[in-house]
Amino acid sequence: MDFPRLPLTSDKLLFQQLAELGGQLVKIHLMEAEIENDCSFPIKGSNLVEKLAYKEEKVYINQTQYFDHVIPEVWEFHIGGYQVCEKWLKDRKGRVLSFEECSRYLYILAALEKTREVMEKIDEMIGEFPIL
Numbered sequence: 710m711d712f713p714r715l716p717l718t719s720d721k722l723l724f725q726q727l728a729e730l731g732g733q734l735v736k737i738h739l740m741e742a743e744i745e746n747d748c749s750f751p752i753k754g755s756n757l758v759e760k761l762a763y764k765e766e767k768v769y770i771n772q773t774q775y776f777d778h779v780i781p782e783v784w785e786f787h788i789g790g791y792q793v794c795e796k797w798l799k800d801r802k803g804r805v806l807s808f809e810e811c812s813r814y815l816y817i818l819a820a821l822e823k824t825r826e827v828m829e830k831i832d833e834m835i836g837e838f839p840i841l
Contacts, residue, residue, distance in 0.1 A: 726834060730834075737823050740816060742820075750777070753774075756806040758798055758805075759802070759803075779794070786824075786825065
């Protein structure tokens with residue numbers, strides 16, 4: 710499994726900037742951050758998670774219902790060896806999603822997009838390892 714690594718630096722300004730970005734990630738992952746979200750769950754229905762499919766930025770949970778505007782990078786995002794979006798729904802297969810669960814999944818989608826953005830900023834800042 711590929712877990713995040715904590716880069717160390719003697720550059721105080723770089724350390725402060727990285728710590729701030731790390732703090733943003735913590736808030737995002739603890740669901741404490743307010744994040745804009747382009748994703749939606751537009752079709753009313755049973756909310757039953759039956760057969761998952763990803764097609765044209767839509768994550769289908771059954772034949773008619775889907776989460777919309779899910780970019781491929783978010784759908785394919787892995788943490789700790791798991792494809793987050795797919796695993797969350799697979800864990801609920803055969804169940805009816807509540808309003809709260811639909812809202813949570815929409816937050817997860819937005820959180821993964823924001824996480825990608827923050828990770829890109831971190832990668833730009835640190836460049837190649839080791840950073841001294």
